[in-house]
Amino acid sequence: MIKINVDCLSFIFNELQTNKTYLHSCLLVNKKWCHLIVPILWESHPWNINNKKSKEKLFNIILSCLSFTSRQLLFDNNIKLPSTILSKTPSFNYVSYCKFLKSKIIKEIIEMVSGKVFVTGKYGKYEYLEQELYKLYISQCKNIKGFSWQTSQPLLSFPGASICFSQLYSLSINEIDKVDTDSLYKMSRICKDLNILIIHGYSQEKIPGLISLIDAQRKLKSVSFEFRIKQGPTCKELSEALARKGNTINKLNLRSVKIIPPSFLTSLTNLKTISIYNDYDSDVSTREEFQNYLAISEFPELQILCINGLSCFKESATLVEKTRGNISHVNIYTSDSVAENTGMLIKAIANNCPNIEQLSTYLIPEDFDHVRSLLLNCKNIIYLGLNSLEYFTDMDENYDVGDELLNILTKFSPKSLTKMVIGAGWKYSVDAFERYFESCRERKLYYFGISYNIDNINYITDEHEIIIKKYIDEKVIIEFVY
Template sequence: MAEICKDLNKLCVYNYSQSVPGLISLIDVQRNLKSFSFSSHIKKGITCEELSTALTRKGRTINNLFLHGSIGVISHSFLTSLINLKDLTIYHDCESYKGIKEFQKYLANSEFPDLNSLGIYDDFLCFKEMAMLIEKTKGNISYFSVYTSNKSAEGTGMLINAISNFCPKIEYLTTYLGPKDLIYVKALLMNCKNLLSLHLNSLNETSDIGDELLDNLTKFSPKSLTYVTISGYWKYSIDAFKKFFESYRERKLLCFNIDNYIGEHFTTEHIDVVKKYFNEEIIVNSNLLF
């Protein structure tokens, strides 16, 4: 294949193992490799350093990168070479502490000035590193999404602040909001005028920030924001619910969802309010209707 296929724009490697012959040669002969996807099921403790080195040699051409299960398998030093990267998606479920620290190090040290899309879905902590990465972009990020099941994550406010200051063109945002992060929400809504979809999760903390969050959304949301998902671990009063929906009376709230809503927080009265605005065609869809 390396002798014949020299002009691949996209290369996808799934279920990678060290037994795949010729892969490094195949990567090396590519003249304009734009997109690289990698998925690994290698046993823990086995590393593939040659793959990282080969990707480093293609650092100037690759602008789309998808990684799944790469932590603890390959070195992520090649990330710092991807100076023209536009789209980065990383999925991990990693038990290797050493591999996590290595990944965080290279993520923080990388610079992707033309980054347009960033999605990181993992079970470890890299909010600080993502914030540092965003601060080195040229402001072209339109899509950002992060997911973690690690309840001890820190730096959520730092990340929101970075998005607020360095992502004026963002349209789709999924991130986490801690109880001390509300100070960043107003600036986020006022600076990011192109927001279409906003999804704010909590790290499973029950708190009383719901009304203040809805108040910020009511007063400062850009006109473009018509898809809203907020956490069910926060408490919301009926009055705050009504004020928020009233702010959409001159436009439609295309989708309003509550993630992980808890019975004690969401009563039949909350649902009745949603149904009222649904019947008035202000809310088009909501998971509370079902």
């Protein structure tokens, strides 16, 4: 039998890492294969295990890697480890192969040992187990790639922290108020090559440390702030820190527009993805300021635009017109039952986004002509969600205004359009419904949905649902959501 050299084997096994079944079957071929495959399997941890017994076996292996000193400390504090953990030192230093450290996994191991479910993360005497598990990972893992941080343990003071976190690529701080303040400053001195930074929660006293961490990064590309608070001072300094990274940041996710002043938006000249979620109870001046900065910003490389809770159809249209035509996804959700300039956005997309694949927005019947242009110009669109705004009209209340939209979809939909959502706030005739579904026979609707509008107006009747069921039975509609 021809022997394959180690480099070739390593390449093959790494290519197979997306299919753990194949790798597991290769483990038993011989000792050399086993030594090559084990590090690959443990690099990202097989954490998607749903089987409780399998997960417990995995956790027991991790606990088996604890040092004698750690075990003694736990014993002295009346923490009894499972009798099923390995009595001998494991054949491999499994933990050292891990490239991702998640606080959630530490929590699950503690819950297995204690037999309790912890919600707040305050583990009582089991904080000693939390401490020793983190010490284990930090001392053994060299240059982890991703870290999910949710503990008040002084991790950056543990032995090996400067090596463990020095090449960190992705950092998610799940509850920043729980993170030791000094650790943020220490992390900024150790970790300088973050590409992804995700912040959940808000703490005013942690902002200086967070700014220090942001300033230390040389190639920060993706930032996400999940500030779910109703009250709090605006943080001009944080906005300025983001502006200083304007040349590198290409992805922005912002949960609350209240805390970070939007002036930094004009500095993000290389932005490819922007996702903004505005709390519906924010004041008018805050919304207007954000909309004004969106209007004067330019993101020529933009590919994904998602805005929730801001009625900024005109501003979004202006952004689209300033791009280089590479937009693939646009999702706009508004909190206003009556919005202006909805047609401007659809028209801008039709004229400037030939490669768009997904669009979800609001519109009124006057905008239906723009939908025709959209379908004619955008031949790659896969998903289209057209949600109805409240519509005031002097027309006969029996007029089926939605038929115009369905007729346009019937005549002009490209073959690529296999996922469709329409608003329940327009009236549709049953005949128009049936004609539309008949036109979908060749391409099939893998997804068809009906969405309520902001005021929960619904004109979908039992007759419409009977037609929908018919086409589901005939496999024209694969999935229906109402």
